[in-house]
Amino acid sequence: MTTLVFAEPHGDAVADATLATVTAAAALGGPVHVLTTAAGDAHAAIAGVEKVLVADDAAYANGLAENLAPLIAGLMAKDDTGYDAVLAPATTTGKNVLPRVAALLDVMQVSDIISVEGPKTFTRPIYAGNAIATVESSDPKLVITVRTTAFDKAEATGGSAGTETVSGPGDAGLSQFVKLDAVESERPELTSAGIVVSGGRALKDGETFEQYITPLADKLGAAIGASRAAVDAGYVPNDYQVGQTGKIVAPEVYIAIGISGAIQHLAGMKDSKVIVAINKDPDAPIFQVADIGLVADLFNAVPELVEKL
Amino acid sequence: MKILVPVKRVIDYNVKPRVKSDGSGVDLANVKMSMNPFDEIAVEEALRLKEAGKAEEVIAVSIGPAKAQETLRTALAMGADRAILVETDEAVEPLAVAKILKAIAADEEPGIVMLGKQAIDDDSNQTGQMLAALMERPQGTFASKVEIDGDGVSVTREVDGGLETVKLTLPAIVTTDLRLNEPRYASLPNIMKAKKKPLDTKTPADYGVDVAPRLTTTNVSEPPVRQAGEIVEDVDALVAKLKALGAI
Numbered sequence: 001m002t003t004l005v006f007a008e009p010h011g012d013a014v015a016d017a018t019l020a021t022v023t024a025a026a027a028l029g030g031p032v033h034v035l036t037t038a039a040g041d042a043h044a045a046i047a048g049v050e051k052v053l054v055a056d057d058a059a060y061a062n063g064l065a066e067n068l069a070p071l072i073a074g075l076m077a078k079d080d081t082g083y084d085a086v087l088a089p090a091t092t093t094g095k096n097v098l099p100r101v102a103a104l105l106d107v108m109q110v111s112d113i114i115s116v117e118g119p120k121t122f123t124r125p126i127y128a129g130n131a132i133a134t135v136e137s138s139d140p141k142l143v144i145t146v147r148t149t150a151f152d153k154a155e156a157t158g159g160s161a162g163t164e165t166v167s168g169p170g171d172a173g174l175s176q177f178v179k180l181d182a183v184e185s186e187r188p189e190l191t192s193a194g195i196v197v198s199g200g201r202a203l204k205d206g207e208t209f210e211q212y213i214t215p216l217a218d219k220l221g222a223a224i225g226a227s228r229a230a231v232d233a234g235y236v237p238n239d240y241q242v243g244q245t246g247k248i249v250a251p252e253v254y255i256a257i258g259i260s261g262a263i264q265h266l267a268g269m270k271d272s273k274v275i276v277a278i279n280k281d282p283d284a285p286i287f288q289v290a291d292i293g294l295v296a297d298l299f300n301a302v303p304e305l306v307e308k309l
Numbered sequence: 310m311k312i313l314v315p316v317k318r319v320i321d322y323n324v325k326p327r328v329k330s331d332g333s334g335v336d337l338a339n340v341k342m343s344m345n346p347f348d349e350i351a352v353e354e355a356l357r358l359k360e361a362g363k364a365e366e367v368i369a370v371s372i373g374p375a376k377a378q379e380t381l382r383t384a385l386a387m388g389a390d391r392a393i394l395v396e397t398d399e400a401v402e403p404l405a406v407a408k409i410l411k412a413i414a415a416d417e418e419p420g421i422v423m424l425g426k427q428a429i430d431d432d433s434n435q436t437g438q439m440l441a442a443l444m445e446r447p448q449g450t451f452a453s454k455v456e457i458d459g460d461g462v463s464v465t466r467e468v469d470g471g472l473e474t475v476k477l478t479l480p481a482i483v484t485t486d487l488r489l490n491e492p493r494y495a496s497l498p499n500i501m502k503a504k505k506k507p508l509d510t511k512t513p514a515d516y517g518v519d520v521a522p523r524l525t526t527t528n529v530s531e532p533p534v535r536q537a538g539e540i541v542e543d544v545d546a547l548v549a550k551l552k553a554l555g556a557i
């Protein structure tokens with residue numbers, strides 16, 4: 001059984017999410033090939049990858065699912081060189097493209113796996129991570145998205161895969177990429193940072209959020225996250241949201257400031273190694289998962305913490 | 310233009326799900342059930358498009374047990390014009406849901422099918438994308454803004470790197486994210502009126518769709534529970550503890 005990994009677009013470099021997905025793919029037991037829409041060299045260096053497929057047609061450059069899905073489904077379905085499984089990280093790209101591939105192949109996708117238990121058996125969180133389901137697929141081919149925090153990253157170097165250019169039907173003529181309003185930041189990326197500092201509704205507004213959360217994150221070299229309430233209220237952009245329906249993080253240290261700990265928020269961070277919570281309400285549910293809790297007014301405690309670190 | 314809005318009956322988002330001790334699933338007996346929150350956002354968006362004169366009719370559809378009628382009545386009370394219940398007691402997977410929706414779309418010819426991005430019970434996040442593939446139509450997933458312009462629809466999408474805008478030809482499939490709108494509450498008079506709005510009942514067989522599952526759930530278990538931690542007295546103790554754990 002040969003497995004295809006659809007690489008997370010990341011310029012010409014390899015995304016950490018792709019490395020974790022390669023580890024999940026390797027657990028299926030067969031050779032692993034990687035499909036990228038960028039240059040293939042960096043991907044060819046990933047340890048354990050046998051071949052890199054490069055789809056450099058402009059139709060694939062912006063991640064449009066309408067164009068990418070037929071390409072991937074076509075590669076999967078080939079009689080001689082087809083694939084038994086395709087995996088992608090459960091990023092917004094993977095979540096957008098892979099179900100479309102699954103439907104084209106008449107396969108039920110297995111979403112957001114956290115372990116590989118057998119050739120067709122996986123575990124995945126359901127109900128915002130309040131339950132873990134073990135599921136077995138009866139489909140002839142597997143289409144899988146991977147919760148990347150649950151898998152170690154494959155080594156980015158040491159491999160020497162061959163590369164091959166592939167093409168597909170190209171532009172389906174259904175959709176057009178208009179623009180990406182990217183949030184530029186010098187900070188570590190939220191989903192792969194070692195330390196994450198997150199702020200909630202208690203931070204009042206964008207300015208206050210910046211004034212209290214940023215110095216702490218700077219001091220720790222941390223990424224910044226937020227609760228849905230903070231994002232909805234416009235303190236920070238949408239891609240800061242941690243949770244069931246935002247980003248899933250599992251850093252060494254997660255510091256939740258002025259966040260109550262709703263189940264939807266916990267779903268995105270409760271696999272962090274050390275959880276720290278600062279909240280003025282001793283009954284806030286966040287304290288039930290925190291390793292270290294401080295019951296205090298954040299507007300006093302956070303500046304003091306920045307000073308004493 | 311018609312807008313088709315699939316709404317799923319799920320455990321209320323305020324309820325903490327309990328895993329059954331025999332590992333067979335999550336206990337839903339006597340648990341509050343509601344419309345999937347993302348679907349409320351989808352209903353709201355469809356109604357706003359209708360109110361703006363961009364659509365003529367909003368049709369809600371649910372695939373599920375007889376009780377999913379309640380979910381449809383909620384959609385009708387919010388303002389949807391009519392509803393279709395595709396009744397089954399089986400748990401229908403996203404692929405089969407997409408096939409049923411495709412058949413309904415073939416009858417109704419909606420300009421937009423507006424779904425939630427994710428059902429908060431199975432957390433699959435796939436039905437809309439699958440429907441778009443089966444219908445060979447474009448998809449605007451995780452939408453935080455939807456604008457009909459001319460013969461197309463412009464969708465702003467919440468993506469990992471920020472906000473992406475795509476332009477789609479119509480008909481199109483849109484899935485909603487949290488920031489698209491704030492759903493309205495149904496007023497009492499509208500709840501009363503909704504009882505008289507048309508609600509058709511069908512079965513998966515009426516659409517010729519086989520709903521046999523492709524995935525077998527062999528076990529459902531509790532996630533590992535975290536050890537309760539320690540409440541520290543002050544910031545000094547917090548710093549000391551962080552250092553002791555080697556966290557910083």
Ligand SMILES: Cc1cc2nc3c(=O)[nH]c(=O)nc-3n(C[C@H](O)[C@H](O)[C@H](O)COP(=O)(O)OP(=O)(O)OC[C@H]3O[C@@H](n4cnc5c(N)ncnc54)[C@H](O)[C@@H]3O)c2cc1C
Binds near residue numbers: 228247261262
């Ligand atoms: C479908 C759906 C999906 C969702 N997805 C997500 C998701 O992905 N991520 C997510 O985060 N949420 C999500 N939510 C929302 C979630 O249910 C909560 O509403 C949200 O997480 C609350 O954010 P919060 O903790 O910042 O705000 P609140 O719950 O209002 O908590 C604020 C906290 O700050 C504390 N506080 C106030 N002032 C101070 C002070 N001066 N010092 C210290 N502490 C203070 C309060 O004690 C309180 O505990 C979702 C909800 C739904 C319905």
Ligand SMILES: Nc1ncnc2c1ncn2[C@@H]1O[C@H](COP(=O)(O)O)[C@@H](O)[C@H]1O
Binds near residue numbers: 315423
């Ligand atoms: N049984 C169902 N009935 C109606 N709509 C559904 C059903 N299942 C899924 N959907 C729609 O598909 C969306 C995504 O669901 P899922 O792919 O299961 O996460 C939901 O928000 C609904 O809009």
